[in-house]
Structures are given as structure tokens and as C-alpha cells.
Amino acid sequence: MTVSRRLLLGLLLLLPSLAMAEDFPAKPIKLIVPFPAGGPNDIIARVIGQRMSEIAGQPVVIDNRGGQGGVLGTDAVAKAAPDGYTIAISSAGALAISPSMEKVAYDTLADLTPVTLVATVPxxxxxxxxxxxxxxxxxxxxxxxxxxxxxxxxxxxxxxxxxxxxxxxxxxxxxxxxxxxxxxxxxxxxxxxxxxxxxxxxxxxxxxxxxxxxxxxxxxGSPDRAPTAPEVPTTAEAGFPALRIENWYGMVAPKGTPKEIVDKLHRLATQAMTDAAVKEKLAAQGATLIGDSPEHFRQFIADETAKWAKVIKDAGVETAK
The missing domain is CATH 3.40.190.10 (Periplasmic binding protein-like II)
Structure with a gap:
């Protein structure tokens, strides 16, 4: 096959995904929350999801799938069709800790596509x-x-x-x-x-x-004092700068989701995070909104995974792997 024919074939294969991305979202988006309703993960997802729905003009439907510390719901996203219509806002535990503690059916960075770090909670x-x-x-x-x-x-x-x-x-x-x-x-x-x-x-x-x-x-455990408890010092101020501990919640999509759709999801999520009402609601929950790039979030997950894997090893924590 000549070079020109290979290029033409590649373009023809790319056209359907480009057309799909151009229309995205053309139907409701399922946003999996891998924990029961009412917890911090659920509250953050509902506030962000509602604003994303208003921006996109399509429903963002919350699907609570609790179990195994967030692993079951996160695995459901890893197994979903890579079309952007099934995504999740998952947590530090399921994305960066559980893979070092137990056997899970997914490899976070191999089977999921990071979209954005949504929020941190001290x-x-x-x-x-x-x-x-x-x-x-x-x-x-x-x-x-x-x-x-x-x-x-x-x-x-x-x-x-x-x-x-x-x-x-x-x-x-x-x-x-x-x-x-x-x-x-x-x-x-x-x-x-x-x-x-x-x-x-x-x-x-x-x-x-x-x-x-x-x-x-x-x-x-955050780098700065929490606005909802400003009288409480940080661990660094207390003399333990290495004791930085924050929970975090990030949006992920299935592996193989086209970059154009990932970019659209990223724009929807980060635009939602700039809304004043969203900021106010989540600040009341002690959450700091982030909204980084997919590339930065991928490196963040890798760094967090390495950090907690070292703690597990150094502390001799018993694992189920």
C-alpha cells in the first residue's frame, strides 16, 4: 500500500470519531459515582454534574455504584464503551491506593483516561x-x-x-x-x-x-489552612511537612475515548467549576476546586500511586494482593 493510500485510509477511519466528537454530547451522559448517595464524592459529582448538564444542554445522570471502597464503580467505567457517555468522578482510594492494596480488575492509567482533577478535600x-x-x-x-x-x-x-x-x-x-x-x-x-x-x-x-x-x-493535612476551620494549623505548621494528606476526586473516562471527546468533557467540567454557585456549594463542603489538564492529572495519579505504595511498603501494611 502506498503512503498516500495509507494516509487516506487513516483519514477515513478517523472521520467517524471526528463526527461523533463534533456532535458530543448528543444524548445524556452517565456520571458514575462509586459510592452511595450523600457522601463527599456524591455531593461533588452532583454539583459538578448539574452545572455540566446546564452548559451542555444534555442531562448528566448520576449513577451511584458503591462497593469495595469505590473500586466496583470505577471498574464499571473501565469496562464501558469509550464514547464519552459513561464517565466517573472517582476518589484517591479507588484510583491510587486500592491497586496497591488488593487485586482490582483495572489498571488505573492503562484502562482509564484521566480528564481532570476536580477537587481536593483536606x-x-x-x-x-x-x-x-x-x-x-x-x-x-x-x-x-x-x-x-x-x-x-x-x-x-x-x-x-x-x-x-x-x-x-x-x-x-x-x-x-x-x-x-x-x-x-x-x-x-x-x-x-x-x-x-x-x-x-x-x-x-x-x-x-x-x-x-x-x-x-x-x-x-492540606498545604494551607482550611477556610471552614481557619483556627486549625496545617501539619506543616505543626512541624510535620511530610504529613501532607488530602483526599481528592477526579473525572475519568474509559480507555480509548477519543481525544476530541476527552477535550470536550474537560471543557465542560472546568467551565462548570468556574461557576460562582458551584464554588460556593463545594467550598461549604471543604473542597478546593482544581480543574487541571488531562496530562497533569495523569501525572498526579502516578505520583499519588507511588506515594501511597511506598507508605504501604514502609509501614508493612497487610495487602490482599
């Missing part, structure tokens, strides 16, 4: 009110004085709060004991009941109890 370190500390240095001193006696709760083995606690142990050279729960709510309940001493969790989950004085905030 993890907050809090202690029960009966723990006799007021700041990070006092907490570390207490943990060293009572090695192996203080417990930290998490929302489950391999969850971001679990690995946050493990990173705390490594960074501060302390011995605290992991107590896993089936979700954030029971972990908070036992913290309020003083059955455990501390936890790292998404700031929005803890904020009502902090405001009510039912939990004592120690530090926030």
Missing part, C-alpha cells in the same frame, strides 16, 4: 475530648510516652484515613494501633464515645463535631 487529624493534648507536639509526646496504647480509627483497611495514620506513625516515629471500621460514621461514633483516641478523616465529615466541641482538632 484530611483532618482530631482526637477525642478525653485525650489530654491540645496540639501536635503534645499528641506525639503522649504517643511516645504510651507506646502501643493509643488507637487511631479509620474507615476501613487500605482507606486513605488508614494510610494517613500509618504515614503519621512513620513520620513521627510513634507506635499507635489501627482500629478499622466499616465506614467513617461508625469510626466517628466510637471516637465520640471515647472508645478510640484519634482519627484522620475528610474535613466535612468532622466539621460539625468540631464546631460543637465534641472533638478536638489537631491539624489539617
Amino acid at each position: 484530611e483532618m487529624l482530631v482526637v477525642a475530648t478525653n485525650v489530654p493534648v491540645q496540639n501536635m507536639s503534645e499528641l506525639v509526646a503522649l504517643a511516645k510516652a504510651q507506646a502501643g496504647k493509643l488507637n487511631f480509627a479509620s474507615s476501613g483497611p487500605g482507606s486513605l484515613p488508614h494510610l494517613a495514620g500509618e504515614l503519621f506513625k512513620l513520620t513521627a516515629n510513634i507506635d499507635i494501633v489501627h482500629v478499622p471500621y466499616r465506614g467513617a460514621a461508625p469510626a466517628v461514633n466510637d471516637l465520640l464515645g471515647q472508645q478510640v483516641q484519634m482519627t484522620f478523616l475528610d474535613l466535612p465529615v468532622l466539621l460539625p463535631q468540631i464546631k460543637a466541641g465534641a472533638l478536638k482538632p489537631i491539624a489539617v
Whole structure:
């Protein structure tokens, strides 16, 4: 086959995808949320999805598919048709942590197409009110004085709060004991009941109890203080700059989604994030909107995967792989 014929054949094969991209979106978009309704992932997706729908002139339909810490819903996107009509806003756990903790049916960067990092949410370190500390240095001193006696709760083995606690142990050279729960709510309940001493969790989950004085905030894992809790120092301000811990949520599409459609999804999502009402609603949830490029988000996922894989290895966390 001559060069000119190969070029012509390539162009003919490209034309259908170009035509599809030109009309995109021509029907409703399914936005999978890999967690049950009502949580931070769901709230962020609904706010962003609603504004995307208004911009695109097509419904963005939320499809909650909880299970296995976000893995099942994320896998559903990896197996979907690569036409841009099935996408997800997934989390740090499913995209960057679970592949190092357990057997999952997808390879994040091989089977999914990053669209944009949507938002970050800081993890907050809090202690029960009966723990006799007021700041990070006092907490570390207490943990060293009572090695192996203080417990930290998490929302489950391999969850971001679990690995946050493990990173705390490594960074501060302390011995605290992991107590896993089936979700954030029971972990908070036992913290309020003083059955455990501390936890790292998404700031929005803890904020009502902090405001009510039912939990004592120690530090926030974001690079800057949280606008919803400006009185709480960052972990860096508390002397632990390596203890940077933020949950994050990003939009992904199936592998093989045409670049033209990925670009359109990116424009829809980032335009939605510039809306004042969207910013206000998500700021109230403690979320910082990002809206980076697909290329930057891909590198971000790679960096986060490497970071948490190292924590898992260095802390000797048991995996199911």
C-alpha cells in the first residue's frame, strides 16, 4: 500500500470519531459515582454534574455504584464503551491506593483516561475530648510516652484515613494501633464515645463535631489552612511537612475515548467549576476546586500511586494482593 493510500485510509477511519466528537454530547451522559448517595464524592459529582448538564444542554445522570471502597464503580467505567457517555468522578482510594492494596480488575492509567482533577478535600487529624493534648507536639509526646496504647480509627483497611495514620506513625516515629471500621460514621461514633483516641478523616465529615466541641482538632493535612476551620494549623505548621494528606476526586473516562471527546468533557467540567454557585456549594463542603489538564492529572495519579505504595511498603501494611 502506498503512503498516500495509507494516509487516506487513516483519514477515513478517523472521520467517524471526528463526527461523533463534533456532535458530543448528543444524548445524556452517565456520571458514575462509586459510592452511595450523600457522601463527599456524591455531593461533588452532583454539583459538578448539574452545572455540566446546564452548559451542555444534555442531562448528566448520576449513577451511584458503591462497593469495595469505590473500586466496583470505577471498574464499571473501565469496562464501558469509550464514547464519552459513561464517565466517573472517582476518589484517591479507588484510583491510587486500592491497586496497591488488593487485586482490582483495572489498571488505573492503562484502562482509564484521566480528564481532570476536580477537587481536593483536606484530611483532618482530631482526637477525642478525653485525650489530654491540645496540639501536635503534645499528641506525639503522649504517643511516645504510651507506646502501643493509643488507637487511631479509620474507615476501613487500605482507606486513605488508614494510610494517613500509618504515614503519621512513620513520620513521627510513634507506635499507635489501627482500629478499622466499616465506614467513617461508625469510626466517628466510637471516637465520640471515647472508645478510640484519634482519627484522620475528610474535613466535612468532622466539621460539625468540631464546631460543637465534641472533638478536638489537631491539624489539617492540606498545604494551607482550611477556610471552614481557619483556627486549625496545617501539619506543616505543626512541624510535620511530610504529613501532607488530602483526599481528592477526579473525572475519568474509559480507555480509548477519543481525544476530541476527552477535550470536550474537560471543557465542560472546568467551565462548570468556574461557576460562582458551584464554588460556593463545594467550598461549604471543604473542597478546593482544581480543574487541571488531562496530562497533569495523569501525572498526579502516578505520583499519588507511588506515594501511597511506598507508605504501604514502609509501614508493612497487610495487602490482599
